[in-house]
Amino acid sequence: MALETSSENPAAVRTIARAVEEWVARLGSVWIEGQIAQLTRRPGMATVFLTLRDTQAEVSISVSAPARLVESSVPPLVEGQRVVINAKAEYFVQRGALTFRATEIRPVGIGELLAQLEARKNLLAAEGLFDESRKRALPFLPRVIGLICGRNSDAERDVVENARRRWPGAVFEIREVAVQGVRAVSDVGAALVELDAIPEVDVIIITRGGGSVEDLLPFSDEGLLRAVAKARTPVISAIGHEKDSPLLDLVADVRASTPTDAARRVVPDMQEQLALINDLRSRASGAVRNRLDKASSWLDSVRARPVLADPSSLIDAPEQQVQMLRDRTRRAVAHHLDRAQDLVTHQRTLVRNLSPAATLERGYAVVRNGDGTVVMNAEDVTVGTPLRVNVAVGEFTAARTDPKVVP
Numbered sequence: 001m002a003l004e005t006s007s008e009n010p011a012a013v014r015t016i017a018r019a020v021e022e023w024v025a026r027l028g029s030v031w032i033e034g035q036i037a038q039l040t041r042r043p044g045m046a047t048v049f050l051t052l053r054d055t056q057a058e059v060s061i062s063v064s065a066p067a068r069l070v071e072s073s074v075p076p077l078v079e080g081q082r083v084v085i086n087a088k089a090e091y092f093v094q095r096g097a098l099t100f101r102a103t104e105i106r107p108v109g110i111g112e113l114l115a116q117l118e119a120r121k122n123l124l125a126a127e128g129l130f131d132e133s134r135k136r137a138l139p140f141l142p143r144v145i146g147l148i149c150g151r152n153s154d155a156e157r158d159v160v161e162n163a164r165r166r167w168p169g170a171v172f173e174i175r176e177v178a179v180q181g182v183r184a185v186s187d188v189g190a191a192l193v194e195l196d197a198i199p200e201v202d203v204i205i206i207t208r209g210g211g212s213v214e215d216l217l218p219f220s221d222e223g224l225l226r227a228v229a230k231a232r233t234p235v236i237s238a239i240g241h242e243k244d245s246p247l248l249d250l251v252a253d254v255r256a257s258t259p260t261d262a263a264r265r266v267v268p269d270m271q272e273q274l275a276l277i278n279d280l281r282s283r284a285s286g287a288v289r290n291r292l293d294k295a296s297s298w299l300d301s302v303r304a305r306p307v308l309a310d311p312s313s314l315i316d317a318p319e320q321q322v323q324m325l326r327d328r329t330r331r332a333v334a335h336h337l338d339r340a341q342d343l344v345t346h347q348r349t350l351v352r353n354l355s356p357a358a359t360l361e362r363g364y365a366v367v368r369n370g371d372g373t374v375v376m377n378a379e380d381v382t383v384g385t386p387l388r389v390n391v392a393v394g395e396f397t398a399a400r401t402d403p404k405v406v407p
Contacts, residue, residue, distance in 0.1 A: 003015070003016075003019060014093070017091075017093040017096060018093060020091050021091045021093055024089045024090070024091040024098065027089050028088065029086055029087065029088045029103070030086075030087065030089070031084055031085070031086050032052065032063075032084070032085045032086075032087060032100070033082070033083070033084045033085075033108065034052040034053055034054055034061075034082070034083070034085075035052070035053050035054075035080065035081070035082050035083075036051070036052060036053075036077060036078070036079050036080065036082075036083060037051040037052065037053040037060055037079065038050065038051035039070075039077060039078070041067070041070075045067065046066060046067050046068075047064050047065070047067060048064070048065050048066070048067050048069075048070045049062065049063070049064050050062075050063040050064070050065065050077075050102075051063070052083075052085065052100075061098075061099075061100060062097075062098075062099040062100070063085060063087060063099065063100045063101075063102050064099055064100070064102065065085075065101075065102035065105065069102065069103075069104075069105060070105070073105055073107070075107065075117075075118045077105065081107060082107070082108050083106060083107055084105075084106045084107075085100070085102045085104070085105050085106075086102065086103050086104040086105075087100035087101055087102040087103065088100065088103070089101075114213065117220050117247065120247065121247055121250070124222070124225060124247070124250075124251070129226070129229050129250075129251050130250045134229070135253045135254075136234045137234070137253075138203055138234050138236070138253070138254060139202045139203060139234070140268065141267065141268060142201075142202035142203045142266065142267070143171065143200050143201075144171045144172070144173050144200040144201045144202065145170060145171065145172050145173070145201070145203055145204075145205065145266055145267075146172075146175070146195035146196075146198070146201040146203065146204035146205065146233065147159060147172050147174045147175070147204075147205050147207070148175050148177060148188055148192060148195070148204065148205065148206045148207070149174070149175075149176060149177075149179065149205075149207050149208060150176065150177070150178070150179040150180075150208050150209075151176040151177075151178075153176075153208065153209065154209055154259075155207045155208050155209050155238070155259040156174065156176070156207070156259075158259040158260050158263065159207055159238070159259045159262055159263045159266075160172055160174075160263075161263075162259075162263030162264065163263040163266055163267050165263075166263065166264065166267050166268065166269045166270060167267040167268060167269070167270050168270065170266075170267050173195060173198060173200075173201055175191035175195060177190075177191050179208040179218070180208070180215050180218065181218075184218035185218045185221045185223060185224050188206065188224060189223065189224050189227050192204065192206070192224075192231060192235075193227065195233070196231045196232060201233055202233065203233060203234050203236065203266055204231070204233050204234070204235050204236070205235075205236045205238055205256075205262050205266060206219070206228075206235060206236070206237055206238065206248065207238035207239065207256075207259045207262060208239055209240065209259075210241040210244055211244075216239060216240060216244060216246045217246075219239050219246035219247070219248040220246045220247040224248070225248060225251045228248065228251045228252060235251075235252045235253050236252060236253070236254045236255075236256055236262050236265060236266060237249045237251075237254070237255050237256065238256040238257075238258060238262035240258075241257070241258055242258065360390065360391055360392040361392045363392075365389050365390060366389070366390040367381075367387050367388070367389050367390075367398075368387065368388045368389075368390070369381070369385065369388075370385070370386050370387075370388070372388075375387065381400050382400065383399075383400050383401060384399055384400065384401075385399060386398075386399050387399060387400065
């Protein structure tokens with residue numbers, strides 16, 4: 001219902017404000033398309049404030065949204081992004097301000113595409129394709145470098161020239177394929193499988209120059225990402241520039257910000273390595289010289305000791321001791337030999353004195369009967385009995401003639 005007012009019958013401010021509030025309330029929810037010109041987040045507040053600008057005219061409106069709605073947006077909302085918002089107009093009577101309260105935010109155009117990529121990213125991340133544990137280290141110096149790039153591209157020249165500038169002997173196995181358009185995914189995937197099957201290829205670089213999000217879409221294709229994850233050979237992703245970030249960067253073993261960066265990562269710098277070798281050689285030589293100097297100083301200090309000034313003094317005392325022991329041994333042996341000799345002489349004399357021959361030599365004789373029995377008693381021999389008499393030299397026969405026995 002229209003208000004009837006005149007200069008004589010004006011309406012109060014509160015009346016007009018409440019009428020506008022009622023009219024805005026009847027507007028209900030509307031879908032609005034525009035570009036985020038300003039995005040304001042305040043820590044601790046549950047509301048985020050946006051300025052939504054028309055895409056063709058210099059017209060803008062204020063929009064507020066729950067913080068959880070903005071934070072759950074995929075991809076994250078940024079200034080300059082085009083969106084479609086479902087919002088309800090709100091008029092604040094106290095300050096006469098019109099704003100819109102958003103209940104749903106959807107990205108459009110590139111934003112929708114980014115949302116799809118974000119969903120794919122979350123899916124592959126949940127499967128573990130981005131885990132650091134599955135990423136392989138690059139070889140220090142690859143035998144052959146596989147390179148997948150566009151035909152006659154600047155990216156190819158950047159990689160090859162910079163790599164050979166760092167290491168002149170770098171060897172490349174190059175596959176020029178479509179890196180944009182409908183054939184890009186199949187061509188890059190086939191080249192990857194082919195290079196991965198070559199035993200001499202130790203690392204594979206997938207590269208191309210920068211471009212729009214649509215141009216780089218093949219390098220976020222799920223099939224290509226899974227092929228890279230299955231490859232046995234380490235893969236370097238060198239797509240576009242620093243700001244470009246296709247999903248291939250997350251699956252690859254190493255992400256290079258540019259093709260030139262890939263060249264720096266794939267081979268060492270020969271001059272740096274030579275300098276390192278020279279430094280290590282110098283340090284090793286210094287360490288050896290230091291060790292020799294210490295050993296020489298120790299040897300000099302040992303040689304300067306009095307005991308080594310006259311080394312013969314080390315053996316003088318043992319020599320004297322050996323000489324003393326030798327003399328004592330000789331004296332002991334001589335003493336024992338003398339005693340043994342005396343004992344032998346005594347035993348020999350005793351044996352000689354006690355032998356029958358010695359007794360006979362002293363004038364004694366052995367008398368036997370005819371049967372050879374030694375005569376021990378004169379009464380055992382009768383007169384006329386033949387006897388045999390043994391003396392010191394020889395023997396003779398005799399017979400008893402005197403019957404008288406002398407006691």
